[in-house]
Amino acid sequence: MKNASLILNIVLAVAVAVLYYLHFKGTPSQETTATAVPTESKGKSIVYVNVDSLLTKYDFFKDTQKVLESKRFQLDNDLNTKGRNLQNKAAFFQQRAQTMTMDQARATEAALQKEQQELLQYRERAAQQLALDEQKKNEELYNKIFEYLKKYNKENKYEFVLGYTKGGGILFADAPNDVTKKVLEGLNKDYKSTQETVKK
Template sequence: MKHSYFYIVNGVLGVGLIALYLLFFTSQPSSDQKMQIRFNPGDSTFILPVAYVNVDSLLTNYNFAKDLNEALMRKEESSRATLNQKETQLNAAAQEFQRKLQNNAFLSQERAEQEQQRILKMQQEYQQTAQKLSQEFALEQQKLNLQLADTIKANLVEFNKDKNYEIIFSNTASDNILYADKKYDITREVIRFLNNKYGPATVAPATEKKK
């Protein structure tokens, strides 16, 4: 019996996972602190007060995102175990019913129909449980995604206090920014800042647990 009720997007949470397509900081630094447009004679480019963060890399390396993703995976595993148990019971009951039917083991037609109704009820309960767990998983995923996005935004405001960027863009697999010079990529710097604030991941990845 097939069931495909749960999906985890690789990279926490997936987070479709964070819709951080544009992070704009409303608190502007004072005029003497603002990063100015600078002309660099060496490469004839303007250095603008903007930057971007690679969200895929951020979600992969941010320890808080790792912990949230691990929590989501554990919930998915628990839900799947519950469904697997019910599926096993349902299959066993159906096979036993078929065996008895073939061997004329039921004392009456009425008794066979009662057993058939019991199995149909088990199947209905299985489907209801699957739907309920799927909805709970989706709500938990949404909650964790919002929690992660809010945390990143709040920390980036603090990060930007002495950086004075006017805009920090997000970039996912080069979908949002077609081209940008590497000097505008502050992903590693942001990850370092976030992990220093959060600390080490509290849960070891699944691959490490098996060692």
């Protein structure tokens, strides 16, 4: 047991001596410096765009949202009008039901049920169409941003342009790497020029 303790103490003493030597041996080797330099000289190869700011300040997105909101509003109004008309017909039917024959009551009830079914189908089709419009606009938005970033990156040569959102996958983003303002300026400039071309 004493021998094992003695051997363990010798091994520990050697390990401490080696660590002491490595810690205080002086300047880092050429190899260490060579590996440290490229990471520093590369600079900002990764930047980010704040997606929330991009969406609230990109004119194309704002215009798209207005168009979609208008369509939603029109659809809601249309559905409300059709719904009220159906309710009025049903109320009128209930008032007149006692004065109708059985055949007239059945025919009117069947017509009302058919109209209700058609209204439900109309609402479903309109909602699907609205969702498709929204999907197309989102795809168009993504393509516009992606194409602009490709053009923007020809000058800057970034390896990655990340999308940052609060509560998203990126937990921290350093402010000097934020290129949102520059990207927004470029996107809005491009969008404005396409709008002027359309007006002509």
